[in-house]
Amino acid sequence: MAELVHRITAHLLISVTGVAFAAAVGIIIGILLTYAEKLASLVMGAIEVLQTIPSLAMLSILLIFFGLGNTTAIMAIFFYSLLPIVRNTYTGIQSVEPFLIEAGRGMGMNTLQVLLKVQIPNAVPVIVSGLRISLITAYGIVTIAVLVGGGGLGRYVYRGTQTQDMGMLLTGAIPISLMAFLTDLLLNKLEGLLNRRVRTANTPEN
Amino acid sequence: MVIFKNVTKTFGRHAVISDMNLEISRGQLAVLIGPSGCGKTTTLKLINRLQDLTSGNIFVDGKDISETNPVELRRSIGYVIQQIGLFPNMTIEQNIEVVPRLLKYPKEKCHERTRELLDMVGMEPSKYLGRYPFELSGGQQQRIGVLRALATSPPLMLMDEPFGALDPITRDSLQDEIKKLQKSLGITIVFVTHDMDEAIKLADVIILMKDGKIVQKAPPEELLANPANGFVREFTGKKRIKANYDLDLVHEIMNPSVVVVTKEKGFAGSLDLMRKRNVDSLVVIDDAGHLEGVITVEALLGAAKRKRIGTIGEVELLKVPTIDQYAQARDAFSIIIEKKLPFLLVVDNNNRLKGIVTKTSVVKALASIVWKDENNE
Numbered sequence: 001m002a003e004l005v006h007r008i009t010a011h012l013l014i015s016v017t018g019v020a021f022a023a024a025v026g027i028i029i030g031i032l033l034t035y036a037e038k039l040a041s042l043v044m045g046a047i048e049v050l051q052t053i054p055s056l057a058m059l060s061i062l063l064i065f066f067g068l069g070n071t072t073a074i075m076a077i078f079f080y081s082l083l084p085i086v087r088n089t090y091t092g093i094q095s096v097e098p099f100l101i102e103a104g105r106g107m108g109m110n111t112l113q114v115l116l117k118v119q120i121p122n123a124v125p126v127i128v129s130g131l132r133i134s135l136i137t138a139y140g141i142v143t144i145a146v147l148v149g150g151g152g153l154g155r156y157v158y159r160g161t162q163t164q165d166m167g168m169l170l171t172g173a174i175p176i177s178l179m180a181f182l183t184d185l186l187l188n189k190l191e192g193l194l195n196r197r198v199r200t201a202n203t204p205e206n
Numbered sequence: 207m208v209i210f211k212n213v214t215k216t217f218g219r220h221a222v223i224s225d226m227n228l229e230i231s232r233g234q235l236a237v238l239i240g241p242s243g244c245g246k247t248t249t250l251k252l253i254n255r256l257q258d259l260t261s262g263n264i265f266v267d268g269k270d271i272s273e274t275n276p277v278e279l280r281r282s283i284g285y286v287i288q289q290i291g292l293f294p295n296m297t298i299e300q301n302i303e304v305v306p307r308l309l310k311y312p313k314e315k316c317h318e319r320t321r322e323l324l325d326m327v328g329m330e331p332s333k334y335l336g337r338y339p340f341e342l343s344g345g346q347q348q349r350i351g352v353l354r355a356l357a358t359s360p361p362l363m364l365m366d367e368p369f370g371a372l373d374p375i376t377r378d379s380l381q382d383e384i385k386k387l388q389k390s391l392g393i394t395i396v397f398v399t400h401d402m403d404e405a406i407k408l409a410d411v412i413i414l415m416k417d418g419k420i421v422q423k424a425p426p427e428e429l430l431a432n433p434a435n436g437f438v439r440e441f442t443g444k445k446r447i448k449a450n451y452d453l454d455l456v457h458e459i460m461n462p463s464v465v466v467v468t469k470e471k472g473f474a475g476s477l478d479l480m481r482k483r484n485v486d487s488l489v490v491i492d493d494a495g496h497l498e499g500v501i502t503v504e505a506l507l508g509a510a511k512r513k514r515i516g517t518i519g520e521v522e523l524l525k526v527p528t529i530d531q532y533a534q535a536r537d538a539f540s541i542i543i544e545k546k547l548p549f550l551l552v553v554d555n556n557n558r559l560k561g562i563v564t565k566t567s568v569v570k571a572l573a574s575i576v577w578k579d580e581n582n583e
Contacts, residue, residue, distance in 0.1 A: 097289070099287060099288075099289040099291050100293065100294075102287060102291065103285070103287055103289075103290075103291025103292075103293075104291075104293075104304075105256060105280070106254060106256055106280055106285035106291075106364075107280060107285055107304055107305050107308070107354075107355075108277050108279075108280035108281030108305060108308055109277075109304075109308065113308070117293070117304075118293060121293070121295035121296075122293075122294060122295055124295075196340065197294050197295065197338055197339075197340050
């Protein structure tokens with residue numbers, strides 16, 4: 001039992017670290033791209049290529065640079081998470097109602113203040129949606145990362161398939177599915193909550 | 207307050223505003239109106255430099271705005287837009303305090319001002335401060351939009367079709383409120399609309415535009431009475447006749463002579479006054495003319511049965527509905543009819559008694575419409 005809890009924690013921790021890392025870089029790239037729209041499709045195209053690399057291939061390539069262990073898993077998650085995060089940040093900011101930006105400018109906010117006080121806060125629901133997708137993808141990647149020496153629930157799944165032990169396999173698979181399900185549920189709820197605020201405020205219905 | 211000198215604004219090769227000269231005096235509510243594409247919104251946005259002019263000069267409060275920092279200029283001018291533009295991620299309090307916080311006003315001062323503003327429009331601060339915009343109706347949202355623009359008491363406020371998206375009843379009451387606020391605060395407002403009714407109701411001066419030029423600038427009455435040309439006549443349309451009715455506002459149709467007493471008036475004297483003036487109630491005011499309440503003959507006699515009465519200050523006064531002197535006359539009529547009131551008292555924004563509207567006033571006002579209507583046609 002203690003081992004299971006330990007592995008669940010590890011699984012979560014590796015996923016969250018990778019996504020957090022990608023968020024730190026991706027959100028900044030996403031924001032910068034809104035100021036360079038011509039560059040946006042180019043950069044996003046490049047990031048999209050990363051997404052098309054099969055996860056096993058990605059892990060093996062990264063293995064060369066980062067060796068066996070969790071670092072390789074985290075790096076893989078980082079590259080896979082980049083696209084949803086960059087794309088959602090970019091579209092989130094782009095889709096903030098122009099009149100909100102005008103209201104901010106009209107009241108005397110400078111460009112940075114409009115970004116920090118108006119654009120980013122109102123893009124948050126879309127950005128959260130990107131994080132949700134990334135995190136759920138990450139759970140899957142960590143599972144496979146056992147092949148490159150990563151920790152987490154993948155060990156159970158791997159051992160289970162090797163020894164044809166269904167119980168062992170499920171000990172790994174069930175918590176993973178549950179984690180994915182709960183993450184989706186919680187972040188979706190958060191998104192809905194944030195969205196309600198943003199959307200209703202934009203359409204006064206008297 | 208706002209002066210345009212030979213102002214031209216072009217987008218590409220197309221002149222949106224051409225060689226405009228305009229002066230809006232301090233304390234006025236100037237309405238820019240015209241068909242869509244006439245340049246009225248552009249004109250407004252030139253004032254706070256959301257648009258930069260191509261040539262010419264604009265002076266706000268004597269200063270050439272091209273020499274000011276646009277961000278600082280905008281912070282000193284109130285701005286209200288049609289889509290309201292409350293920030294959905296901020297509470298009502300945070301929304302109202304956007305500009306004060308940009309200007310780094312101390313927190314306590316901001317909070318105090320915000321409460322004062324909410325009180326001013328009759329919105330309970332404790333109830334609304336912590337709410338988010340989506341929890342408010344459209345009308346309430348735009349009230350907050352206006353308060354947000356007033357937060358730093360700017361001498362000048364720009365309003366771009368602020369009530370265009372609201373339903374007619376909400377729009378009407380917000381128009382009343384903005385007019386009241388403008389008069390009591392003495393601010394200058396430049397107001398864009400495409401609604402002639404709104405312009406006539408609000409404007410001290412109407413600036414009618416077409417194709418980037420001013421066609422006529424005049425107070426509403428004059429615009430309606432002496433349209434400069436066919437375009438003005440057509441644009442103002444049927445309103446021209448309506449203006450002749452002369453019964454738009456309550457103070458124009460009320461009876462200014464009301465039988466009033468102060469609380470110091472004696473019991474016998476009051477009864478005597480009622481008998482002489484042939485009325486069954488008296489309006490009680492204080493020395494400064496503020497409305498205290500109403501006392502009826504029944505209440506007076508009833509109270510007298512229970513105890514000795516020296517002055518009428520000892521009798522409990524009746525609270526009665528009132529209406530603002532600048533409200534629409536038809537609102538006064540509908541209140542009288544719906545609530546089956548014998549009369550409705552007219553007050554100014556300080557609750558000072560100005561007059562009275564009775565059923566007789568209604569009949570007289572209606573008669574004058576019918577009578578004038580025949581003359582016009």
